[in-house]
Amino acid sequence: MFSEQLISTLKKIETPFYFYDTSLLQKTLFAIKDAADLFNYNLHYAIKANANKKILRLISKHKFGADCVSGNEIEVAIDNGFSASKIVFAGVGKTDKEINYAIQSNIFSFNCESVQELEVIDKIAKQNNKTVRVALRINPDINANTHQNITTGLKTNKFGIPITDLQYIISQKHSFKNLNIEGLHFHIGSQITDLSVFAKLCIVVNEIYNHFQDKNFKLNHINLGGGLGINYTKPENQIPDFLAYFKIFQKNLNIPQNVKIHFEPGRSIVGQCGYLFTKALFIKETNEQKTVIVDAGLTELLRPALYQASHKIINSSSFDIKEKYDIAGPICETSDYFGKSIELSKTSRGDILSIYSVGAYGEVMASKYNLRSIAPKYFSDTLLQESFI
Numbered sequence: 249m250f251s252e253q254l255i256s257t258l259k260k261i262e263t264p265f266y267f268y269d270t271s272l273l274q275k276t277l278f279a280i281k282d283a284a285d286l287f288n289y290n291l292h293y294a295i296k297a298n299a300n301k302k303i304l305r306l307i308s309k310h311k312f313g314a315d316c317v318s319g320n321e322i323e324v325a326i327d328n329g330f331s332a333s334k335i336v337f338a339g340v341g342k343t344d345k346e347i348n349y350a351i352q353s354n355i356f357s358f359n360c361e362s363v364q365e366l367e368v369i370d371k372i373a374k375q376n377n378k379t380v381r382v383a384l385r386i387n388p389d390i391n392a393n394t395h396q397n398i399t400t401g402l403k404t405n406k407f408g409i410p411i412t413d414l415q416y417i418i419s420q421k422h423s424f425k426n427l428n429i430e431g432l433h434f435h436i437g438s439q440i441t442d443l444s445v446f447a448k449l450c451i452v453v454n455e456i457y458n459h460f461q462d463k464n465f466k467l468n469h470i471n472l473g474g475g476l477g478i479n480y481t482k483p484e485n486q487i488p489d490f491l492a493y494f495k496i497f498q499k500n501l502n503i504p505q506n507v508k509i510h511f512e513p514g515r516s517i518v519g520q521c522g523y524l525f526t527k528a529l530f531i532k533e534t535n536e537q538k539t540v541i542v543d544a545g546l547t548e549l550l551r552p553a554l555y556q557a558s559h560k561i562i563n564s565s566s567f568d569i570k571e572k573y574d575i576a577g578p579i580c581e582t583s584d585y586f587g588k589s590i591e592l593s594k595t596s597r598g599d600i601l602s603i604y605s606v607g608a609y610g611e612v613m614a615s616k617y618n619l620r621s622i623a624p625k626y627f628s629d630t631l632l633q634e635s636f637i
């Protein structure tokens with residue numbers, strides 16, 4: 249995976265820490281850009297997946313737009329090179345302050361999640377003497393076949409405008425005097441690996457688009473959200489098959505050429521370029537199991553505790569025979585495990601463990617629970633330069 253020189257540099261750094269392979273990120277960015285360009289699709293990177301400044305700058309250099317879900321994300325996106333004219337702003341709970349800020353920043357579009365929100369944005373736009381672009385985030389009631397905590401497109405989820413409210417919005421279009429309702433937005437969930445789900449989404453999108461056409465409601469863009477999953481079991485398959493993903497939309501969407509198609513990928517761009525390095529503090533052995541207690545916990549990577557997610561873990565210090573271990577963090581929570589019954593080379597106190605695929609929703613979900621310090625991050629390009637000094 250990495251050169252011996254890099255591994256030996258990493259082993260000298262105080263753990264726990266995040267490590268980003270910037271050359272993999274660059275390759276992934278080229279891959280998704282090339283695939284999207286084939287179909288003229290527009291990309292907005294979902295800032296929530298990883299908002300680390302260096303990562304953001306690398307991504308914005310490739311001329312991505314940004315998908316933001318808070319005023320702070322909009323600010324960070326603009327500060328790190330994303331053009332406000334390519335920012336979309338989603339979220340079920342936008343505050344008046346955030347709406348004001350987004351209006352004043354002249355973002356591309358609000359992805360609006362309820363009728364009441366339309367009314368509030370209209371009012372605040374009027375106070376600002378502006379007309380703002382809006383896309384309706386619609387809840388298509390589609391099961392994304394992913395973990396229930398990252399499913400967003402079922403009618404029981406809090407996200408999006410129910411299809412049953414669309415008639416009212418269409419009829420009231422002219423009463424929203426300070427809104428240009430000109431787009432539709434969908435995002436049905438995250439870590440989606442069953443790609444047939446996206447084909448189902450296209451069928452619903454076609455139907456809704458046609459309904460708007462029939463009512464003479466002009467739309468000029470459709471945003472299909474993010475959600476493409478990555479391979480956590482075999483992270484060596486590092487770059488997702490973006491071409492296969494986009495081809496599903498190209499094949500199944502039946503939307504006129506002049507309507508622009510947008511996507512908001514997060515995980516598929518940054519997921520595989522991040523690692524968490526942690527040290528084995530203690531090995532606890534009972535008759536039932538061996539548990540490695542490491543110095544990173546759910547404060548550095550919440551995904552296993554919150555979504556029962558499994559990340560590949562290896563012992564980077566040992567090439568001994570394999571044994572089965574539970575791998576637990578130091579946090580005072582019973583759910584603070586990175587995995588149970590995981591095969592690792594025989595592990596001893598002081599060994600360094602590498603946890604894969606933490607580039608998305610890793611560092612950005614870190615917390616200070618138990619008054620822990622936020623773990624530092626290092627990047628392959630600068631670390632290698634520094635190790636020569």
Ligand code: LLP
Nearest residue numbers: 294338435438439474475512513514515609
């Ligand atoms: N667009 C919207 C409106 C979203 O809510 C999300 C993610 C995305 C785009 C990007 O989705 P992606 O391409 O990354 O799947 N913390 C969870 C994931 C939460 C996803 C939230 N929304 C995890 O660690 O799995």
